[in-house]
Amino acid sequence: MTGNDSIIKIEHLSKAFGDKVVLDDINLSIRRGEFITLLGPSGCGKTTLLRMIAGFLKPDSGVILMEGSDISNVPPHRRPLNTVFQRYALFPHLNVYDNIAFGLKLNKVQSSEIETRIRKALKMVSMTDYEDRDVNSLSGGQQQRVAIARAIVNRPKVLLLDEPLAALDLKMRKDMQMELKQMHQELGITFIYVTHDQEEALTLSDTVVVMSDGKIQQIGTPIDIYNEPVNSFVADFIGESNILNGTMIKDREVEFIGHTFECVDEGFGHNTPVDVVVRPEDIYIIANTENAKFTGVVKSCIFKGVHYEMFVETDNGYELMLQDYNAFEVGSTVGMFIKPSDIHVMQKERTCNIFEGKMISSTDVEILGGQFQCADCGLQEGDNIYATVNFECVELMDNKEDGTVIGEVEFILYKGNHYHLTVLTDSGEKVYVDTNDIWDKGDIVGISVNISDLHISKRV
Amino acid sequence: MKKFFAQTYLWILLALLYAPIIIIGIFSFTEAKVLGNWTGFSTKLYTSLFSGRVGGGLLSAIENTFTIAIIAAAVSTVLGSIAAIGIHNMRGKKRQIITLFNNIPMLNPDIITGISLFLLFITMGISQGYMTVVLAHIAFCTPYVVLSVMPRLQQMNPNIYEAALDLGATPFQALRKVIIPEIRPGMISGFILAFTLSIDDFAVTIFTKGNEGLETLSTFIYADARKGGLTPELRPLSTIIFVTVLILLIIINVRARRAERKQNI
Numbered sequence A: 001m002t003g004n005d006s007i008i009k010i011e012h013l014s015k016a017f018g019d020k021v022v023l024d025d026i027n028l029s030i031r032r033g034e035f036i037t038l039l040g041p042s043g044c045g046k047t048t049l050l051r052m053i054a055g056f057l058k059p060d061s062g063v064i065l066m067e068g069s070d071i072s073n074v075p076p077h078r079r080p081l082n083t084v085f086q087r088y089a090l091f092p093h094l095n096v097y098d099n100i101a102f103g104l105k106l107n108k109v110q111s112s113e114i115e116t117r118i119r120k121a122l123k124m125v126s127m128t129d130y131e132d133r134d135v136n137s138l139s140g141g142q143q144q145r146v147a148i149a150r151a152i153v154n155r156p157k158v159l160l161l162d163e164p165l166a167a168l169d170l171k172m173r174k175d176m177q178m179e180l181k182q183m184h185q186e187l188g189i190t191f192i193y194v195t196h197d198q199e200e201a202l203t204l205s206d207t208v209v210v211m212s213d214g215k216i217q218q219i220g221t222p223i224d225i226y227n228e229p230v231n232s233f234v235a236d237f238i239g240e241s242n243i244l245n246g247t248m249i250k251d252r253e254v255e256f257i258g259h260t261f262e263c264v265d266e267g268f269g270h271n272t273p274v275d276v277v278v279r280p281e282d283i284y285i286i287a288n289t290e291n292a293k294f295t296g297v298v299k300s301c302i303f304k305g306v307h308y309e310m311f312v313e314t315d316n317g318y319e320l321m322l323q324d325y326n327a328f329e330v331g332s333t334v335g336m337f338i339k340p341s342d343i344h345v346m347q348k349e350r351t352c353n354i355f356e357g358k359m360i361s362s363t364d365v366e367i368l369g370g371q372f373q374c375a376d377c378g379l380q381e382g383d384n385i386y387a388t389v390n391f392e393c394v395e396l397m398d399n400k401e402d403g404t405v406i407g408e409v410e411f412i413l414y415k416g417n418h419y420h421l422t423v424l425t426d427s428g429e430k431v432y433v434d435t436n437d438i439w440d441k442g443d444i445v446g447i448s449v450n451i452s453d454l455h456i457s458k459r460v
Numbered sequence B: 001m002k003k004f005f006a007q008t009y010l011w012i013l014l015a016l017l018y019a020p021i022i023i024i025g026i027f028s029f030t031e032a033k034v035l036g037n038w039t040g041f042s043t044k045l046y047t048s049l050f051s052g053r054v055g056g057g058l059l060s061a062i063e064n065t066f067t068i069a070i071i072a073a074a075v076s077t078v079l080g081s082i083a084a085i086g087i088h089n090m091r092g093k094k095r096q097i098i099t100l101f102n103n104i105p106m107l108n109p110d111i112i113t114g115i116s117l118f119l120l121f122i123t124m125g126i127s128q129g130y131m132t133v134v135l136a137h138i139a140f141c142t143p144y145v146v147l148s149v150m151p152r153l154q155q156m157n158p159n160i161y162e163a164a165l166d167l168g169a170t171p172f173q174a175l176r177k178v179i180i181p182e183i184r185p186g187m188i189s190g191f192i193l194a195f196t197l198s199i200d201d202f203a204v205t206i207f208t209k210g211n212e213g214l215e216t217l218s219t220f221i222y223a224d225a226r227k228g229g230l231t232p233e234l235r236p237l238s239t240i241i242f243v244t245v246l247i248l249l250i251i252i253n254v255r256a257r258r259a260e261r262k263q264n265i
Helices: A046-054 A096-106 A111-124 A140-152 A170-187 A198-204 A222-227 A232-237 B002-027 B044-051 B056-088 B092-107 B110-123 B130-155 B159-166 B171-200 B203-208 B217-226 B234-264
Strands: A006-017 A020-031 A035-039 A061-066 A081-084 A158-162 A190-195 A207-212 A215-220 A242-250 A253-256 A259-262 A272-278 A283-286 A294-303 A308-314 A319-324 A333-338 A344-347 A353-361 A364-367 A370-373 A384-389 A394-397 A405-414 A419-425 A430-435 A444-449 A455-458
Touching (some): A006 A190, A020 A046, A035 A046, A035 A198, A046 A190, A081 A140, A140 A170, A170 A198, A198 A222, A215 A222, A232 A242, A232 A405, A283 A319, A308 A333, A364 A384, A394 A419, A419 A444, B044 B234, B056 B092, B056 B130, B056 B171, B110 B203, B159 B171, B217 B234
Parallel strands (some): A035 A207
Antiparallel strands (some): A006 A061, A207 A215, A283 A333, A294 A308, A353 A364, A364 A370, A394 A444, A405 A419, A405 A444, A419 A430
């Protein structure tokens, strides 16, 4: 099972804090010497996963195998790995030398060897001659270098890094990224890196693990993740993108924004609803509208340093984001086309809301922790049912008391001509909503469904 | 003008506060038996205090006071620090409740603490003496140590304990090599506080000292005063204790100031 290639193998790992599931059946294999990044928004479970590998948290179920043996119950001080913490966590009462020597002294390394190893580690993080400095007098960047030296001096098999650059300014962060990458090559040990910064993840990693809601969304090389996102979450989280509803007419032919495009994807079947991703730099924009695939009017044009970022409203009323080296005047009509290989088609994760619930009377149903009216369809009190609601039929209200149940807007995806929202209800279920109204993440909303839009079917 | 009144007010207030102790201090340098008679400068009371001519009672009371204070302060520093670490690692309601339980004994009048400990020792059939006084002092000093260690724990980077474990320290090594050095200033302040509280205590001691003749300074002075007039040597003694406490307080404050300054850098 565990070939020589894999150093850490995580199988069916789950963890909940109280009622909240933070990690849900995680499976991951990490190769020896790999630079792997756990990437995701805050609260996605990436730090919990890292802390579990380090041994600060115990999994509720599942195992963590290191070189074939289960380490899930091994205390952190006996695991052959070291951590670089987000807020450095240097020992304030020790100077730089003693901070780095801490692990070596505990492991009874000879003092002459300690000295040479510390010098080497300090050289590696470009902090030679800082041995006697008080750690409190160092800058953030210097403290982080000492923290890295303190970890690598123990020659761990795996180095864990928990958002190590998050507290540094942009310039320093860029420099440190390059140094970390170089360090990884020199040391040849496995790096497990946690970050919420997608650019950092793409720059540094051999493998990126995109996480959300305690689940792994996608594992792949940075290029795979960017070019072939598996779902709209990954497409939206990694880089800029236009995510649109489309229909796969047949193999190599997809329809979206009211036009039919040639593409390279196959095997979706005929007339299947799909999500289409087009990166803003992959839409070609020309002043000439005659040879264009479709046309549009430039709504805004912002200079972004290397390129211009433009929003264009297409002939069929969709808004697209574009990037180009040339600026086009706001208000001008432009032509656009997309190459078949730049159109990325994804299976839709869902096409409508399906809730589990039960009948409380022949015309009332309990779903999402609230009572909704429904048409009489011959079911009786106590019957278990599935309730189906289309995305566009869910109504959201500003005044939360007006809704049947209350929810919080958790995730917003712009789909060219409408927003696709994920709303988390008080009962912990997710309601997906298509709307033209603008909501903000974190808004508390009332949710209601019209009696005619709620379709009930019996659940066996 | 406004400033002048403010200053005058402050000095009058301070003078009133410190008048009694200053008078004792002044009259400790004269030989008169009765307080208030100045019979010329002399350090005789000081020499007689230390030459043992005042009889065994006072000297053994001084000795008891200081040994009890040292034991009580040391034990409550250990107990209080452990308790503080425990409370610090609690979350939510549990933590609030325990903190409240820790604060109640400090607000509770000493006399109540004294009587309840007295009744406790009686019910448990423990004969009262040196041991019970030490136990009682530990009991009322510990919450103060908890209170002075807590802020240090709160200032501490929560990751450093984990960092120590991560580098191969056992939980006990992490406590010894990382947590204790971090909270040491709080422990020292707690020790000094417990020490002065113990020396100062009368109400709890009088109820727990039993009737085997154990006296501490406060109970000795009380008994002495009731027997008919204060022994004159108490004047230099009070002065010495006052100066000692004053120095300890200054040390606590200077330490706190220095720690604060270090924090700001």
